[in-house]
Amino acid sequence: MPRPKSSNPRSRVVNFRLTSDQYDEMEVCAKREGFSSLSGYLRNLHSLVAAQHQKQEVVKEDSATYPLLLPTLFEETKHGKMYLGDSLGLLHNTLKPESVDLVMTSPPFGLVRKKDYGNEDADQYVQWFRPFAAGFKRVLKKEGSLVIDIGSAWKAGLPTKSLYHFELLLTLCKEYGFHLCQEHYWWNPAKLPTPAEWVNIRRIRVKDAINCIWWLSRTPWPKASNRRVLAPYSDSMKSLLKNGYTPKLRPSGHDISDKFGVDNGGSVPPNLIALANTESNGGYQEYCRANSLPVHPARFPSGIPEYFIRMLTNPGDLVLDPFAGSCVTGEVAESLERKWICCELHEDYLKGARARFIGLKPRLRKQELSSYQIYPPCALNGTFDTTPLPSDGGFKRKPKQTSNRLANKPLPFYAQQAAQG
Numbered sequence: 404m405p406r407p408k409s410s411n412p413r414s415r416v417v418n419f420r421l422t423s424d425q426y427d428e429m430e431v432c433a434k435r436e437g438f439s440s441l442s443g444y445l446r447n448l449h450s451l452v453a454a455q456h457q458k459q460e461v462v463k464e465d466s467a468t469y470p471l472l473l474p475t476l477f478e479e480t481k482h483g484k485m486y487l488g489d490s491l492g493l494l495h496n497t498l499k500p501e502s503v504d505l506v507m508t509s510p511p512f513g514l515v516r517k518k519d520y521g522n523e524d525a526d527q528y529v530q531w532f533r534p535f536a537a538g539f540k541r542v543l544k545k546e547g548s549l550v551i552d553i554g555s556a557w558k559a560g561l562p563t564k565s566l567y568h569f570e571l572l573l574t575l576c577k578e579y580g581f582h583l584c585q586e587h588y589w590w591n592p593a594k595l596p597t598p599a600e601w602v603n604i605r606r607i608r609v610k611d612a613i614n615c616i617w618w619l620s621r622t623p624w625p626k627a628s629n630r631r632v633l634a635p636y637s638d639s640m641k642s643l644l645k646n647g648y649t650p651k652l653r654p655s656g657h658d659i660s661d662k663f664g665v666d667n668g669g670s671v672p673p674n675l676i677a678l679a680n681t682e683s684n685g686g687y688q689e690y691c692r693a694n695s696l697p698v699h700p701a702r703f704p705s706g707i708p709e710y711f712i713r714m715l716t717n718p719g720d721l722v723l724d725p726f727a728g729s730c731v732t733g734e735v736a737e738s739l740e741r742k743w744i745c746c747e748l749h750e751d752y753l754k755g756a757r758a759r760f761i762g763l764k765p766r767l768r769k770q771e772l773s774s775y776q777i778y779p780p781c782a783l784n785g786t787f788d789t790t791p792l793p794s795d796g797g798f799k800r801k802p803k804q805t806s807n808r809l810a811n812k813p814l815p816f817y818a819q820q821a822a823q824g
């Protein structure tokens with residue numbers, strides 16, 4: 404690499420330590436890339452990283468370029484505000500930069516089967532999301548988090564799935580510089596077996612019962628504590644805490660220390676959130692019906708925002724839901740004494756959301772302390788595994804079996820064995 408002109412000579416000498424393995428590895432890489440010296444190689448690496456940052460800066464500057472209609476204040480409570488209109492106006496104008504502690508939201512999903520409130524086509528989804536991504540980056544504090552609950556989508560007419568929610572995640576991280584703190588999966592045990600064509604009729608796919616929840620942040624170190632969201636101990640753990648535990652080596656080779664027997668008040672939950680979306684939302688729904696308002700068709704259960712608001716914010720922090728729908732996030736934030744801002748495009752949904760704040764302070768719905776049963780895979784193995792696999796992958800729809808179904812059903816495995824003597 405030619406030396407820069409003498410007006411800007413390389414006068415700084417930098418020393419840093421490497422292990423000899425690191426040094427050797429770097430030297431090999433530098434040679435492979437055609438650099439005659441390690442310093443040339445490092446300067447080149449730096450320019451690549453700097454270019455990446457510059458790209459992100461361009462994304463950040465987008466704010467000025469959006470033609471913005473500012474949402475209007477619709478309702479105010481002790482801790483929060485509901486806005487009516489396009490949340491891009493809030494994200495790029497009304498809200499101050501670095502003022503939000505948590506963006507907790509569930510955007511319109513790129514569903515193939517469109518819902519009442521209008522979903523973007525899966526292919527255009529990421530493109531549509533870009534100005535929101537830039538806005539989230541603008542308004543989030545450095546130590547804040549962005550939590551996006553996003554459902555998956557099937558490709559139209561095919562038994563295969565869109566990659567749109569993964570593409571969104573990659574775009575948020577690679578282009579907007581967000582860090583993926585941890586993906587969560589929300590399992591809704593009450594979800595219906597859809598799409599019926601693939602699941603119930605052709606029987607070539609299983610029930611789609613998971614939503615992805617991307618927990619992202621601006622730095623790798625957003626404020627968070629899992630102590631805020633502990634789960635009850637299992638019965639075996641309770642008995643272990645009561646009766647004591649003898650430290651020993653597990654069959655897996657893990658050394659379980661005596662610290663294992665310490666009562667920490669509950670167990671650290673997994674990143675699988677099991678929550679049936681069957682909240683009747685009594686007051687909300689009754690209010691909507693009584694006032695001829697639409698009940699929002701895609702509400703999440705309050706347990707979802709409750710979990711993330713508790714884990715990622717302190718009382719008094721600001722929570723934002725830019726795709727507010729019926730304002731579940733606002734209701735939970737109000738109950739937990741966090742400041743909140745919700746924004747929704749459709750006035751009727753906000754009119755209905757008022758129900759959540761009528762009267763005294765909103766209360767968190769009592770979550771039932773029931774757990775759900777999920778069987779290990781192949782729990783019925785041997786009974787139905789004689790079903791023939793369609794050689795065309797289910798492409799051709801089988802004519803409906805109307806009669807004699809049981810007679811045509813293959814014998815269960817154990818019965819075949821018995822028949823063979």
Ligand SMILES: C[S@@+](CC[C@H](N)C(=O)[O-])C[C@H]1O[C@@H](n2cnc3c(N)ncnc32)[C@H](O)[C@@H]1O
Nearest residue numbers: 489490509511702703726727728729731747748
């Ligand atoms: C999946 S729903 C959110 C439901 C909400 N989490 C709840 O539990 O009621 C997404 C909502 O975003 C709203 N929306 C879509 N684009 C918007 C925008 N640019 N600004 C504000 N709201 C928007 C839609 O009208 C829809 O009500």
